[in-house]
Amino acid sequence: MVSLEVKHLSKTYKKKLVLNDLNFTVNKGEFLSILGPSGCGKTTLLKILIGIEKSDQGQIIKDNTDITNFDAANRGMGIVFQNYALFPNMNVLENVMYALKIKMKNKDKAKEESLKILKMVKMDQELKKYPHELSGGQQQRVAIARTLVLNPDIILFDEPMSALDADNRLTLRKELKALQTKFNTTMIYITHDQEEAFSLSDRVIVMNEGVIEQIDTPNKIFNNPKNAYVKNFVTRHLIEKVESIEKCTGIDL
Amino acid sequence: MKKFNISQFLILIFLITFVIFPLGRMLLMVKWANFGTLIASSSFKEALINSLLVTSIATIIAILIAYILAFTLNRTNIKHRAVLKLLLTIPMLIPSISHGLGLINLFGTNGLISKGLGFNIIGMPGIIIGSILYSFPIAFLMFDDGFKYIDNNLYDTAHVLGLNKWQTFKTVTFTYLKKPFLSAVFATFTMIFTDYGVPLAVGGKFITLPVFLYKEVIGLLDFSKGTMIGLFLLIPALISFLFDTFFKDYAHNNLKSKDYVIKENKLRDNVLKILTYTLITFVFILLGSFIYYAFINSPVLDHSFSLKHFDYILANNVGKYLFNSLLIALLVSILGTIIAYFCAYETARVKGKFSRLLHILAIVSLAIPGIVLGLSFTTSFKSTFLHNTFTILIIVNIIHFFASPYLMAYNALQKINPNFEMVAKTCNISLFKIIKDVIIPNTKITIREMFSYFFVNSMITISAVTFLYNTKTMPLALLINNYEGNLMLGEAAIISLIILIINIILKLGIYLINRYESRKDAYEYNI
Numbered sequence: 001m002v003s004l005e006v007k008h009l010s011k012t013y014k015k016k017l018v019l020n021d022l023n024f025t026v027n028k029g030e031f032l033s034i035l036g037p038s039g040c041g042k043t044t045l046l047k048i049l050i051g052i053e054k055s056d057q058g059q060i061i062k063d064n065t066d067i068t069n070f071d072a073a074n075r076g077m078g079i080v081f082q083n084y085a086l087f088p089n090m091n092v093l094e095n096v097m098y099a100l101k102i103k104m105k106n107k108d109k110a111k112e113e114s115l116k117i118l119k120m121v122k123m124d125q126e127l128k129k130y131p132h133e134l135s136g137g138q139q140q141r142v143a144i145a146r147t148l149v150l151n152p153d154i155i156l157f158d159e160p161m162s163a164l165d166a167d168n169r170l171t172l173r174k175e176l177k178a179l180q181t182k183f184n185t186t187m188i189y190i191t192h193d194q195e196e197a198f199s200l201s202d203r204v205i206v207m208n209e210g211v212i213e214q215i216d217t218p219n220k221i222f223n224n225p226k227n228a229y230v231k232n233f234v235t236r237h238l239i240e241k242v243e244s245i246e247k248c249t250g251i252d253l
Numbered sequence: 254m255k256k257f258n259i260s261q262f263l264i265l266i267f268l269i270t271f272v273i274f275p276l277g278r279m280l281l282m283v284k285w286a287n288f289g290t291l292i293a294s295s296s297f298k299e300a301l302i303n304s305l306l307v308t309s310i311a312t313i314i315a316i317l318i319a320y321i322l323a324f325t326l327n328r329t330n331i332k333h334r335a336v337l338k339l340l341l342t343i344p345m346l347i348p349s350i351s352h353g354l355g356l357i358n359l360f361g362t363n364g365l366i367s368k369g370l371g372f373n374i375i376g377m378p379g380i381i382i383g384s385i386l387y388s389f390p391i392a393f394l395m396f397d398d399g400f401k402y403i404d405n406n407l408y409d410t411a412h413v414l415g416l417n418k419w420q421t422f423k424t425v426t427f428t429y430l431k432k433p434f435l436s437a438v439f440a441t442f443t444m445i446f447t448d449y450g451v452p453l454a455v456g457g458k459f460i461t462l463p464v465f466l467y468k469e470v471i472g473l474l475d476f477s478k479g480t481m482i483g484l485f486l487l488i489p490a491l492i493s494f495l496f497d498t499f500f501k502d503y504a505h506n507n508l509k510s511k512d513y514v515i516k517e518n519k520l521r522d523n524v525l526k527i528l529t530y531t532l533i534t535f536v537f538i539l540l541g542s543f544i545y546y547a548f549i550n551s552p553v554l555d556h557s558f559s560l561k562h563f564d565y566i567l568a569n570n571v572g573k574y575l576f577n578s579l580l581i582a583l584l585v586s587i588l589g590t591i592i593a594y595f596c597a598y599e600t601a602r603v604k605g606k607f608s609r610l611l612h613i614l615a616i617v618s619l620a621i622p623g624i625v626l627g628l629s630f631t632t633s634f635k636s637t638f639l640h641n642t643f644t645i646l647i648i649v650n651i652i653h654f655f656a657s658p659y660l661m662a663y664n665a666l667q668k669i670n671p672n673f674e675m676v677a678k679t680c681n682i683s684l685f686k687i688i689k690d691v692i693i694p695n696t697k698i699t700i701r702e703m704f705s706y707f708f709v710n711s712m713i714t715i716s717a718v719t720f721l722y723n724t725k726t727m728p729l730a731l732l733i734n735n736y737e738g739n740l741m742l743g744e745a746a747i748i749s750l751i752i753l754i755i756n757i758i759l760k761l762g763i764y765l766i767n768r769y770e771s772r773k774d775a776y777e778y779n780i
Contacts, residue, residue, distance in 0.1 A: 052675055073681030081672040089694040098690070099680035150680060158672075 003028040003186045004049075004154060009058030011044055018044050019055070020210040026154070026188060031180055033189045033197035036207035037233070042190050045207075046158055049188065051075050063153065078147030079156045084139045086131040086146070092118065093127040096146045103150070117145045121179065136168045137175055144179060154186040161196065173199055194237045198222070206230050261599045261607055264592065268614040271652050275629035276621065282632055283484070284477050291481050300465040301485065307377055307461065308446045311384035315441050318532065319389045320434075323396030325525040330515055338397065340533050342390045343540070346756035348713040348730045351749040352383040353454025354737055355539035358546050358746065361455075363553045365542060379455030384445040386536070391444065392437040399433030405513045432500060439493035447486045447622030450715055454737055462486060463624055463716075470720060476632055483625040494620035498613075540753065543746035552742050562743035571732070575751065578729035581646050582711035589651040589707040590658065590700060597662035598688070602674065612663075619656040623716030626653050631720040641723045653717040654710045658703035665699035666692070697770075701763050709756045 004026040011019040018041045026032050034042045047053040049060065051072035060068045067075050086095050097107075097114035104110050118124045121141040131139060140160065147155050161169045177200055180187055191197050197204050198218040206213045206221065206229075214226040222238065225231035242253050291297050322341060326334050344352065360367040360374040367373045374382065403426065411421040427434070445451075449463035456464060462485060470479035546552060550559040593615075600612040618626075630649050639645040669692065677687035693700070715730045722731065729748060736745035 050675075050679055052678060072678045075679075077679065079675070079679050081670075081676065083670060083672075085670045085672040085676050087673070087691045087695075089691065099682055102682055102686065103680075 001028045002026070003030070003063065004188075005059075005061040006049075007059040007061065009045070009048065009055050009060070011041075011048065011053075011055050011057075013044070018210050019048070022058070022212055024205060024212065024215055026186055027202075028186055029184045030202045031177075031187045031189065031200055032203050032205065033191055033201040034205045034207060035191055035194065035197040035234070037192055039209075040207045041210040042192075042207050043158065046079075046156055046188075046190050050077055050079050050156055076153045077156060078150055078152035078154075079158065080140075080143045080147055080160050082159050082162055084131075084143040084160060086139060086142055088131055091128050091130050092123055092134070092142050095131070095142055096149050099146070100149050114145075114149055117149045118142075120182070121145045121148075136164050137172055140172050140175065141179070144176075148183065148185070152185070154188060157187065157189040157191075159191055162192070169193075169196070176200065194234055195241070198234075198238070206234060208233070258599075258603070260595055261603070261611060264596045264599065265611060265614065267592065268596075268611075268617075271630075271648055272614065272617055272621075275626075275633035278633040279480050279483070279625075279629035282477060283480050287477065288481060291478060296460070296465065297482070300460045300462045303377075303459060304446060304462040307380045307384065307452075307459075308442055311381045311388070311445050312438060312442045314381070315385045315389040315445075316392055316434075316438055318385065319392035319437065319441075320396055321525065322389075322393045322529060322532070323400055325529050326397060327400035328513065328515060329522045329525050330517070331522060331526055331529065337529060337533070340536070341393055341529075343753075343757075344386055344536055345390045346709060346713070346760070347540075347749055347753050348715055348733060349383070349387045349448050349450030350454045350715060350730070350733050350737065351450075351543075351713075351745075351752070352387045352539070353379065353451040353456075354733065354742070354745050354749060355386075355542050356383050356455050357737075358542035358552070358742060359539065365545070375455055375457040376459040379457070380452045380459060380461065383451035383455050384448065386539070387448065387451060388441045388444045392441050395433045395437040395440070396430065399430045400513075403429040403513065408513065435500070436493075436497055439489070439496055443490045443493045443622070446489050447624060448716070449624060450734075453734065463622075466624060466628075467719070470628065476628070479628055480632070483622075483628050486622045486625050487620070490620045490622050494617070497619070498616065543750045543753075546743050546746040547750060549743065562741075562747055565741075566732075566744050566747055571729075571748070571751075574727055574729045574732055577643075577726055578712055578752075579755075581643065581650065581728055582708045584643075584647045585650040585654070585711040586704045586707040588647065589654065590703045592651065593655055593659040593703060594662045594696075594700060597659050597666055598692070601663045601666035602669075602671070615659045616656045618652050618654075621653075623653050623714060624719070627717040627720045630717075641721075641726065643726050645721055646718050646726055646728070649717045649721060650711045650714065651707070653714065654707055658706050661699050661703050661706070662696070665696045669695055698767055701767065705759060705763050708759055712752050712756055 002025045006022055006024050009019055009022040010017065022045065034045060036042045044053065048055045051067075051070060051074075055068070058068070059066055062076065087098065090098060093111070093114060096118060097110045100113060101107055101110040104113075115124060115127075118127065121144060123138060123141050123145060126134065126138060129138075131142070134142065143160070144155070161172055164172065173196060189197070189200060198221075201218060203215060203217055204221055205215045208229055214221055214230050216224075221230065222235055225235055245251075246253050325331055326338060331337070356374060356379050357364065359365050360372075360379070362368075362373050362375065364373060407425045407429075408421065411425055416424065447463055449461070449467050452459070452461045452464045453467065460468075462482060466479050466482040466486070469475045469482065547562055548558055548560070549556045550561065596611060596615050600608040600615065621629075627649060630645060634640055634645060639648075673687060673691050674684065676682075677684065677691075713730055715728075715734060718728055719731065722728065730752060732748045733745045736742075736748065
């Protein structure tokens with residue numbers, strides 16, 4: 001079942017076409033990555049999807065409703081930003097219940113809901129801790145809980161792990177995948193990291209200079225890259241990785 | 254996206270009305286035909302040469318002292334750094350005229366130290382020493398900050414490359430301190446060149462340019478001539494401003510620099526320790542002279558204990574002037590902090606050409622010496638309802654001290670995660686709420702610093718307000734000028750002490766609040 005449909009989306013910025021006639025769908029419960037190098041337009045796409053920026057042309061349809069001109073707050077989407085953007089002056093519980101409290105105008109109920117979500121992401125033992133006292137993984141769980149508590153249909157991720165070290169990223173990827181399976185929420189994940197996109201996603205959109213080069217499952221993109229760009233950008237990186245593992249271990253992969 | 258918002262628009266109107274308009278109006282008032290006569294007059298030439306002479310000498314010495322102090326606190330094994338830093342900035346808490354006054358107490362015709370020795374420092378030496386005392390803390394803070402950004406890896410590299418001490422200083426230390434060094438030189442030069450507090454108190458017949466301006470305007474009511482002299486005072490300030498705005502500072506690009514490892518050198522440490530403690534002792538002797546003069550009968554005839562100076566100032570309604578000063582300082586701090594903070598919010602967190610224009614306007618006040626700003630206000634608003642009101646004194650102080658607190662807020666707001674507003678947008682939280690609940694709580698240390706800067710400077714300033722007060726609105730610091738002019742050194746000393754004590758209480762209060770909060774929750778230190 002289709003959750004989100006993007007039709008003929010285009011955007012020009014300072015006379016440069018940054019998004020050129022994008023078309024794709026996202027299925028319910030799917031984990032879709034948008035992969036591309038910096039400057040390929042993926043962040044602009046995310047901003048348009050979430051409603052922070054407007055497109056020049058095209059439509060965004062969510063659950064059969066045209067939300068192209070909806071405010072960010074009314075799109076039923078949540079977002080997890082780079083470095084998570086947790087509020088440093090609020091503890092875990094306050095971070096999660098802040099927006100809900102304003103929305104519900106009922107502190108007790110907001111607290112109850114927040115505790116429920118925090119328990120689901122296994123953060124109910126750290127309620128009084130501040131963001132700087134949490135590990136990267138815990139911060140990610142709080143950021144996701146903060147988004148989930150508002151009950152969005154789709155969660156978008158804006159390169160949330162780009163500032164972290166390789167070790168941490170690996171742990172966080174596993175955690176994120178587990179959370180997605182648990183909540184079965186549709187997720188759109190923006191990244192420039194091939195490995196991240198391939199290990200997390202059901203499908204991957206490869207973008208370059210404002211156009212979609214290929215949309216497919218990781219397996220198909222790897223085995224049947226549509227053109228030289230995809231082959232070069234996606235597969236070469238992974239092959240190099242395999243080669244280095246072979247070199248280190250002596251095992252022929 | 255909108256080109257500008259209402260808040261940007263209001264701040265822009267405020268800055269245009271109270272920075273651009275008065276300055277422009279003042280410039281239009283200049284009778285250029287008389288310019289030649291002014292420049293050719295011997296009194297002007299003398300004042301200009303005097304000013305250039307004392308400013309150059311005092312700047313060189315102040316910069317040298319400031320550098321040595323910053324070096325001592327950052328590059329030697331001296332103990333109690335935090336306390337020493339605090340003590341070294343105490344001179345910033347009293348008006349410049351009080352520095353001159355302290356020197357008269359100690360080294361004047363009947364000075365405590367000079368009397369028996371048969372000399373005095375009234376005139377050029379007094380102005381130089383007073384100017385150094387008044388300006389070195391600012392330069393010291395600039396160097397102190399500069400030292401913190403030097404990456405120690407570079408010293409290791411220099412060592413591996415076999416560079417000697419001088420070569421290392423040239424290639425590493427100086428490269429990194431070039432911007433703070435030149436900024437400090439310009440700032441100190443400008444401060445001293447445009448100050449009239451010190452020369453008015455201790456200058457005697459040695460007239461400098463700001464005193465010349467002051468006498469023309471206050472004594473002879475010649476505003477046109479005053480304005481022309483003001484133009485000369487604008488020149489170094491303008492150069493300083495242009496330098497600070499356009500000179501690239503690459504030292505601050507390094508966000509994390511490795512701490513410097515201080516090498517053992519007892520001789521160096523001891524020599525610098527003695528110098529530092531000597532300077533602090535001198536500052537305290539100067540401040541101590543205020544206490545002594547406050548409690549003696551007469552500095553010339555009778556040094557016996559007396560409370561008559563207190564009786565005199567109480568009988569002359571000192572409470573009223575104290576109230577005026579506190580009222581002005583409090584309102585300047587509250588309103589100034591609010592305006593500067595929101596101005597910085599609009600420039601640091603809202604992108605666009607409009608915010609860049611606002612940024613330039615916000616820091617332009619750095620280029621206007623207080624005495625020139627005061628003059629431009631009096632010429633521009635004399636015939637408006639603002640004339641002779643507290644309002645105009647409050648506004649002139651906000652503008653005079655706007656740039657530094659603005660830059661504090663600008664830097665703090667730029668450091669905060671840029672996505673908070675977007676989080677708010679997607680969660681249906683209003684911008685107002687996110688500023689109140691997230692942005693402000695995460696910058697409260699900066700906000701307190703801004704408040705303190707406005708407050709202390711409003712308490713000590715005499716330059717910008719000097720042409721704008723009347724008997725009802727007169728601030729306390731101007732009493733020092735009056736008393737000193739009438740040789741009432743005891744009374745002037747008491748007023749200096751009152752100002753110093755109030756400023757210390759405020760600084761201490763803010764320090765304690767910050768310390769209490771840093772124990773309670775340390776998040777602002779961990780953004």
